[in-house]
Amino acid sequence: MxxxxxxxxxxxxxxxxxxxxxxxxxxxxxxxxxxxxxxxxxxxxxxxxxxxxxxxxxxxxxxxxxxxxxxxxxxxxxxxxxxxxxxxxxxxxxxxxxxxxxxxxxxxxxxxxxxxxxxxxxxxxxxxxxxxxxxxxxxxxxxxxxxxxxxxxxxxxxxxxxxxxxxxxxVNITGWVTFILVVAAVVVALLGVVQEDAVPLCFTPTQGLGHREHDVVCPIRMSGPVPKKDINNALAKTTSPGDYLVVEIVGLVAAGIAAATSLRKIRGTSTPYNVPVVLAALKLPTGALTAVLGLLLMRGGFVPGLSALDSSAQIIAWSIIFGYSQQLFTRLVDDQARALAGEVDAAHAAPSSPPTSPQAGPAAPQAADSG
Incomplete structure (x- = not known):
């Protein structure tokens, strides 16, 4: 047995x-x-x-x-x-x-x-x-x-x-990069739990006449309005240990949807290496990190006109967008994978002869990467 x-x-x-x-x-x-x-x-x-x-x-x-x-x-x-x-x-x-x-x-x-x-x-x-x-x-x-x-x-x-x-x-390089990104995402989430008010993912939109008061909007909680001089104290009270974790989870889910959408372009592989699997796995931690980094860029005023979100729902919505946007970076990796698998690069194709199976005869050879 x-x-x-x-x-x-x-x-x-x-x-x-x-x-x-x-x-x-x-x-x-x-x-x-x-x-x-x-x-x-x-x-x-x-x-x-x-x-x-x-x-x-x-x-x-x-x-x-x-x-x-x-x-x-x-x-x-x-x-x-x-x-x-x-x-x-x-x-x-x-x-x-x-x-x-x-x-x-x-x-x-x-x-x-x-x-x-x-x-x-x-x-x-x-x-x-x-x-x-x-x-x-x-x-x-x-x-x-x-x-x-x-x-x-x-x-x-x-x-x-x-x-x-x-x-x-x-496949090996992509797997190691995915592992490193997973570790980075976990470290960022843990740092957000331990030091939630160190680099908060919060926004302070202005309220009232003369923009003298501000709301404090974080991924989980909101507070305000408070005077400008009390913003730091309000940020410390409003931030939550789960802010980074929530944003990363939302970004990961959005990246997962992007990975599922990209399956329409995948024809599978005749090689014994799981290229589509490692490509899909790479998108998940990348989406978690791009969600965090995108919000930090917005909080720093990198995107004009979008430096002060008004609600937690808007923060989550932008986390979805930034998580899905990892496709802009991983698309280059997808193209490289298709080229290596022979789906894009046709440089070796015979220009004047129709494709013929290499197993046309009883003793015809097989490609080394086709098993």
């Missing part, structure tokens, strides 16, 4: 997508069957036996990278990327075990994969496109051309790994 609970717990801790993990395992099984067929075809060929043995070893490493038994307590998207690296190596060895005429049916998938990962000006991509057109016309593929194809595919795989590492680095 304990073993079963441990297994269930390890599955719950599978941070990488379950579908991507199963895709790695199924792809490994497919390559293993193809390699066994190659070995059985050439039982006396030492080169085939050596390369196949190495490929089997790489497939084993790929399975271990996503295995619950090998990593029972903590698995992240990095495990899926590592598994894909081993899977790509096994596939490359499989291609080296193939005869040139056996690679011709795989060319559409190989070409599409190279086009997806290498820029149009890359000489290796150009070479593969030329070889593919020539092979389609003649039905033949030279050994030297096969080496050029394998070199281009290897470089394309490295580019895919680099993209996966970039996305992982982006």
């Amino acid at each position: 304990a073993a079963k609970r441990k297994s269930l717990y390890s599955e719950w801790r599978e941070f990488g997508g379950w579908e991507l993990r199963e895709g790695v395992l199924c792809r490994a099984s497919e390559l293993e069957a193809l390699l066994e067929e190659r070995v059985d075809r050439h039982p006396d060929n030492q080169r085939v036996q050596v390369l196949a043995q190495r490929a089997f070893s790489e497939l084993h490493e790929a399975r271990q990278a996503v295995s619950h038994s090998a990593h029972p307590w903590f698995k992240t998207g990095s495990h899926l990327t590592v598994a894909q690296i081993h899977l790509d190596t096994a596939h490359n060895l499989f291609l080296r075990l193939s005869e040139p005429d056996e690679v011709i049916p795989m060319m559409p998938g190989l070409r599409a994969f190279v086009q997806a990962k290498l820029p149009p000006s890359d000489p290796r991509r150009i070479k593969v496109e030329i070889i593919d057109k020539a092979a389609a016309k003649t039905g033949n593929l030279e050994s030297a051309d096969l080496e050029s194809i394998l070199d281009a595919v290897g470089v394309a795989r490295q580019a895919g790994i680099g993209e996966a590492v970039q996305i992982r680095s982006f």
Whole structure:
């Protein structure tokens, strides 16, 4: 029973997508069957036996990278990327075990994969496109051309790994920034509780003839009118330990609404890294802090004509606006995330060829960041 609970717990801790993990395992099984067929075809060929043995070893490493038994307590998207690296190596060895005429049916998938990962000006991509057109016309593929194809595919795989590492680095950096902002928001709220009258989030609109009297308006309480000379004492009595906390909560809720609204632009991700989640998490503490900072700017007269709010309701309303306005800052982060995920940057798209799946053939490679 304990073993079963441990297994269930390890599955719950599978941070990488379950579908991507199963895709790695199924792809490994497919390559293993193809390699066994190659070995059985050439039982006396030492080169085939050596390369196949190495490929089997790489497939084993790929399975271990996503295995619950090998990593029972903590698995992240990095495990899926590592598994894909081993899977790509096994596939490359499989291609080296193939005869040139056996690679011709795989060319559409190989070409599409190279086009997806290498820029149009890359000489290796150009070479593969030329070889593919020539092979389609003649039905033949030279050994030297096969080496050029394998070199281009290897470089394309490295580019895919680099993209996966970039996305992982982006997620990690965004996560740390979110954690720091959360700590900052908590510290600000605690300082507001301990020293509620040090930097009050209160406004003092004028009242009466000659503007000799002022109301004191704070996020929670109001008082007045009081003479100008007694404003400091009135502020000390009107402020509440919960002023900063209330403003931050309102800003956080507004930021949460902004995060929910931004979901309409998110298509999800095929990578094992939860980019949309960290982007949504970043908005929450940012909204809490922008609500506080916005009110402080208004209290300091930074916004002409809005330096003296008349009621607690107005303060809360402006907290909502400032909390939602965090979208102006985090929008740049959203754009960067979409560019890294390939939703914006189309620099590597083939200009004259329709997009083709890299799995067009039975042994076509997969991108390193797609699991």
